[in-house]
Amino acid sequence: MELIDFRVSMFKGILDSGWVNVEPLTVFVGKNESGKTSLLKALHKLNPYNPEPYEIAKEWPRGRRRERSEGHVVCRAKFQLSNQEKSEIVQITGSETFPDIVEVSRNYAGQLKVNFGEDVFSDELFPDDVNDACDMLPEVQDDFNIHFIECANECINDVKRYVHERRFADLLELSEKHEPLLQEVLSPSDPPLQIETNFINTYIQELQNLEAALEELPTIRSKVHEYVINYLPTFIYMDDYRRFSGTAHLNDIKTRWDEDRETEEDETFLTILNLSGLDLDKLVDSSEGDEEAIEERQLDLSDGASTLTRTISDRFRQRRYEVDYRVDGQSFFTYVKDEHDPFLIRLEERSKGFQWYFSFDLMLMHETKGTFKDSVILLDEPGLHLHPDAQKDLLLRLEHYAEGNTLLYTTHLPFMIDLNHPDRVRVLKETEKGIVVTTDFIETPPESKFVLQAALGMDASQSFLIADRNLVVEGVNDYWVLTELSNLLQHDGEVGLPGDVLITPGGSASTAVHIATIMIGQNLDVVALFDSDDEGRRAQEKLDHSWITQYNKTQTKTILLGDAVGERGDFALEDCFPENFITDTVKEVYNKQLAAADIDELILQGEDILWQRIKRFMKEKGIEINKGPIVKRLRDRLSAMKGISELPEETKEKAIKLFQTIRKAFGEEDTKSS
Numbered sequence: 001m002e003l004i005d006f007r008v009s010m011f012k013g014i015l016d017s018g019w020v021n022v023e024p025l026t027v028f029v030g031k032n033e034s035g036k037t038s039l040l041k042a043l044h045k046l047n048p049y050n051p052e053p054y055e056i057a058k059e060w061p062r063g064r065r066r067e068r069s070e071g072h073v074v075c076r077a078k079f080q081l082s083n084q085e086k087s088e089i090v091q092i093t094g095s096e097t098f099p100d101i102v103e104v105s106r107n108y109a110g111q112l113k114v115n116f117g118e119d120v121f122s123d124e125l126f127p128d129d130v131n132d133a134c135d136m137l138p139e140v141q142d143d144f145n146i147h148f149i150e151c152a153n154e155c156i157n158d159v160k161r162y163v164h165e166r167r168f169a170d171l172l173e174l175s176e177k178h179e180p181l182l183q184e185v186l187s188p189s190d191p192p193l194q195i196e197t198n199f200i201n202t203y204i205q206e207l208q209n210l211e212a213a214l215e216e217l218p219t220i221r222s223k224v225h226e227y228v229i230n231y232l233p234t235f236i237y238m239d240d241y242r243r244f245s246g247t248a249h250l251n252d253i254k255t256r257w258d259e260d261r262e263t264e265e266d267e268t269f270l271t272i273l274n275l276s277g278l279d280l281d282k283l284v285d286s287s288e289g290d291e292e293a294i295e296e297r298q299l300d301l302s303d304g305a306s307t308l309t310r311t312i313s314d315r316f317r318q319r320r321y322e323v324d325y326r327v328d329g330q331s332f333f334t335y336v337k338d339e340h341d342p343f344l345i346r347l348e349e350r351s352k353g354f355q356w357y358f359s360f361d362l363m364l365m366h367e368t369k370g371t372f373k374d375s376v377i378l379l380d381e382p383g384l385h386l387h388p389d390a391q392k393d394l395l396l397r398l399e400h401y402a403e404g405n406t407l408l409y410t411t412h413l414p415f416m417i418d419l420n421h422p423d424r425v426r427v428l429k430e431t432e433k434g435i436v437v438t439t440d441f442i443e444t445p446p447e448s449k450f451v452l453q454a455a456l457g458m459d460a461s462q463s464f465l466i467a468d469r470n471l472v473v474e475g476v477n478d479y480w481v482l483t484e485l486s487n488l489l490q491h492d493g494e495v496g497l498p499g500d501v502l503i504t505p506g507g508s509a510s511t512a513v514h515i516a517t518i519m520i521g522q523n524l525d526v527v528a529l530f531d532s533d534d535e536g537r538r539a540q541e542k543l544d545h546s547w548i549t550q551y552n553k554t555q556t557k558t559i560l561l562g563d564a565v566g567e568r569g570d571f572a573l574e575d576c577f578p579e580n581f582i583t584d585t586v587k588e589v590y591n592k593q594l595a596a597a598d599i600d601e602l603i604l605q606g607e608d609i610l611w612q613r614i615k616r617f618m619k620e621k622g623i624e625i626n627k628g629p630i631v632k633r634l635r636d637r638l639s640a641m642k643g644i645s646e647l648p649e650e651t652k653e654k655a656i657k658l659f660q661t662i663r664k665a666f667g668e669e670d671t672k673s674s
Helices: 036-044 083-093 127-134 146-164 168-184 194-216 220-231 250-258 264-276 280-286 291-315 352-367 388-401 446-455 460-465 476-491 509-521 534-550 561-565 579-589 591-596 610-620 627-640 649-665
Strands: 002-011 014-016 025-029 073-080 101-107 112-115 234-238 321-328 331-338 341-346 375-380 406-411 425-431 434-438 469-473 501-505 525-530 556-560
Touching (some): 002 036, 014 036, 036 073, 036 234, 036 406, 036 434, 083 220, 101 220, 112 220, 127 146, 127 194, 146 168, 146 194, 250 264, 250 280, 264 280, 264 291, 264 352, 280 291, 291 352, 331 352, 352 388, 388 406, 469 476, 469 509, 476 501, 476 627, 476 649, 509 525, 525 534, 525 561, 525 649, 534 556, 556 561, 556 649, 561 649, 579 591, 579 627
Parallel strands (some): 025 406, 025 425, 234 375, 375 406, 469 501, 525 556
Antiparallel strands (some): 002 014, 002 073, 073 101, 101 112, 321 331, 331 341, 425 434
16 A cells, blocks of 8 residues: 555644645655644654554644544545555455545544545445355254255245345344244154254254354455555654764663663664664673673674674665674674775764764664565654765665655755655645645745755855746756857847846756756746757656646746757757768867877768767767867857858758747747847
8 A cells, every 4th residue: 555645634733734645755845843743743643653642632733722623533644555455355345346545544532544435335244254154054954854954944045135134133033933933844753853953953042143243243344444454554753863873881771771761872772782683681791701601692792793784784775784793891882884885893983974874774674663665654854964965865765765665754955855856845834724735836935945946056146047037958058059049140130039038057858857847836937948859858748747737827838859940850959050060060179089090070870869979989989078068169169150141051940940939938929039
């Protein structure tokens, strides 16, 4: 079962969050005290790994006492069923199909309810269960006389009819009716056959037992309810990211533990011992023993370190640790290495970032009780005290943690937002009706907008990077060429880029999507221009269907270069120029390398984008090539031109078509620039 939506209401500052759609990895952005923790805690208590009930006295919103009710549903969540789960439920219900999604809710009273919707199935007993219950009635034997056999079969058929009609309360009345009928058809011998008399006695007794058994049978609805609850993912919440230093004094920890005054670091240390299968009392006692006891303790430590190493390797394949424990008297030392630094070094001598990651991995495994699968993991502000580079590394690790689970986390840190996936971002904002969750960046609070802008490298001092109308392109190379082409066209009175449109380059097609998304979310007009290749088409698809459909208040379009200039197949900006125009530029930049390889001409093969053909040819000749210097030289050539008459004719035609298409996308007519 996979969590896909949830909704929280009347919990602390959240009156109604609205339905929140989640991805397998989702980030909730908001300033401190914006309700991020409340949102996760309300969701966590839906089905926590360790019981943690809602507390109406502490968690009901203040100032609304007269509305308070134990029956109020705090959290409801929708789960996508797997094909196997659907198949197993169909077997329970006896129906042909079952909905893909079930809704589960919990109220302040702690009642967990599965909501199946109307008319999914009736509240009846499962037929097989009923038939199994009826099997407790005694069998009619061939040794009975023929009249007794006929009467007994009629009686049993009556019982089954009553049962399937759910007339359980009438079964007692039926037993009073059947007993004299059976007595009348006993064998005429004196005394009657004992087996027939025994049948009557057993039949009447089992008929009475059947009534009680049927009353205890679960209905189809209750059986499905129980199935869903049993397979419901457990919710694991973490907000305490303690760091284990690695060195500990065993007797001091034991003393504090015995006196119930252990510290947080003690608890972290005991967690690691537990994951290693080691016992604190045994470690303390064995330090006072003879040489044989001390040797046995070291063997235990080695085995415990190997146990933890194997467990971590199974859970965290993205970072393989190796652990070793050593003890000197009552002093305990932890040595750790990983594939990035293959030397066993005491943990506290590692970087703080390494210590944090190691402790975080172990605490997460401890909190999930080693299952670490089919859970909903809720992390409140992870990486808060990590360096920005370490926060970026943590983002990659969260991807791995989310494999096989749903992982939701909160942050107000720009480096904890993965802009490769803007569709994962949810923003919390305060309204007159309480805290709500939204993907609408237009209505995002200023504090959250700043976090998103900072994630893109746009701080308040860089506000000039955004205009009211923006053309977003894949890279700076496109920016240079488009700027020079526009200047040339406008110089001679042709259509170029509108003067108030700012070109913003990304670093790739996917980055251009992220930048465009943030701009759209700030209610700006945006046109995104992509190469006509696989990457560009994927970027266009993502922007069109994931984001533009959500915002219809702005002038927003996407353009593929090939479509804009009337070319089919793969097409990039350099393809607007004749092949020899670009290859001459390459020869100017790489003249020394080409001369050394005794190459006079670039012989290009294939039908793909011109740049790909150039790169392939140069690689075959053993020449490393970089597009940047080539485009800079192309820019200089364009800048030196005095008018469009110096442009190749096909470039001029394509450039005019391109800028007309861009202007149309911004809602302008096809007129010459003034």
